[in-house]
Amino acid sequence: MHKKLLINKKPAYYRGQLLLEDDFIAEQRYHANARYRHSLNLHGWGVVRGLEVRHAGTNEIVVSPGFAIDGRGHEIELVQEEKIEVPSNSANATLMASLVYDEDDTPAAGDSERRTRKCYAVLALTVGVAEAAVVLASVELDEHSHVTAHGIRTTNRRNLKTPLSPGCVTARALDPHLRTGWLRMPFRPTAWPSDEEDAPPPFRVGPTEARSHRKIKDEPNLNGAGGTMAISLAPGVTRVLKLRVAGAENEGRLRVELYIGGWDAKNRKHVANVVLDAEVKGGPYDETWDVSKGDIHLETSTLSVAIRADGYARVSLVAVEVTCDPALLQVAPVIG
Structure with missing residues (x-):
């Protein structure tokens, strides 16, 4: 008794085939999705290193360079320190500093970039958190919508913890x-x-x-x-x-x-x-x-x-x- 279950599809090529853009997109999507599954199932998701949130003034926070994997398996790297402004109309609010991956739905329209699709690391400081975003810290604002060093907390920070399959760690x-x-x-x-x-x-x-x-x-x-x-x-x-x-x-x-x-x-x-x-x-x-x-x-x-x-x-x-x-x-x- 055998039961064959379809788990995926990948492009198949043959001599003399006419390849169009959809064929190359399907090829890229297959390998990209395989990498996302690998990251999530073998490593998990969250902050891998860095991405510390610090106070940078009454109206700003700063996020240090670092690397993370978001909830969909996308790899996100910040190569330099980045600042985020605090919203001015959020008095006494608790905001979440988060990081998520995004990319253009379609390639760029300009002639010089028409063959590229831009990928982004999206830093946010908002009341809610986008789906699959990695939470870096919570930021509590005072009655003047200002942030202080004591208002930045990492209780909700999501750090990557590599999952271990049962029985894989023996004596x-x-x-x-x-x-x-x-x-x-x-x-x-x-x-x-x-x-x-x-x-x-x-x-x-x-x-x-x-x-x-x-x-x-x-x-x-x-x-x-x-x-x-x-x-x-x-x-x-x-x-x-x-x-x-x-x-x-x-x-x-x-x-x-x-x-x-x-x-x-x-x-x-x-x-x-x-x-x-x-x-x-x-x-x-x-x-x-x-x-x-x-x-x-x-x-x-x-x-x-x-x-x-x-x-x-x-x-x-x-x-x-x-x-x-x-x-x-x-x-x-x-x-x-």
């Missing part, structure tokens, strides 16, 4: 520093479940760090501290690459575990995988570990960290390096 298209980055946070742990055997005391949690208690119920704390914390993953993260933990004091040993948890949708069961189990010895510390099995399922994986200290310790930073680049996946996610 590979991003700059490297956008493909991989660090999620960093203070350690704000939840206490270990009290009914768990050998559950450590909770950390004392402050706004920037977590510390073991020196005393519990006026007695020296000999059991350190422990806690767990969920790590929120940004949308699109496909892998955890590294874990970093740092703190100013550690009087004993610190055990750090990183978990990838969540849900196995296919088998309908809970997931709890320890992907890192490391130990930090005493003293100030700043440790970074590679995570060898850090693949993240985009819908069902979660991430958390557990830290246990067997003496007094302070934790200032927990950070994970993550990526949204699927090329860095070592094993494709299978959960779900």
Whole structure:
């Protein structure tokens, strides 16, 4: 089954054909319309560069050189600065400074220009805006129909923003520093479940760090501290690459575990995988570990960290390096 749809027509030539002016006009129109469609569909319309509107006196504004594409896909360039007079009968009005393309309907009548059709950039300062015109700025006039520098506003200015088709920007298209980055946070742990055997005391949690208690119920704390914390993953993260933990004091040993948890949708069961189990010895510390099995399922994986200290310790930073680049996946996610 095939369905052929007519989308356009273009001139076709053959040997011995008599060409008249309509044939050449049709040829020009075909290529011009193709360019207009290209501009609108691949780039959009609005100000590309320049065309700034400035105050030039009580009765004038000035528009700087620049380039724009209007709402019909016409390319418009101002090669030099241009001034526009403010209408004298527009007291307290809000006028729109705009730019649009225009051209002669018929070629010029004079012998020297009869083979040309003039094209224009039309600058306007009016209450309304012509169809397909590019708005450059709004201009508020005072009771004397004068304009001031504070009366020129760019809130309604239309700047060209290139549209992107869905799926055209993948992780590979991003700059490297956008493909991989660090999620960093203070350690704000939840206490270990009290009914768990050998559950450590909770950390004392402050706004920037977590510390073991020196005393519990006026007695020296000999059991350190422990806690767990969920790590929120940004949308699109496909892998955890590294874990970093740092703190100013550690009087004993610190055990750090990183978990990838969540849900196995296919088998309908809970997931709890320890992907890192490391130990930090005493003293100030700043440790970074590679995570060898850090693949993240985009819908069902979660991430958390557990830290246990067997003496007094302070934790200032927990950070994970993550990526949204699927090329860095070592094993494709299978959960779900």
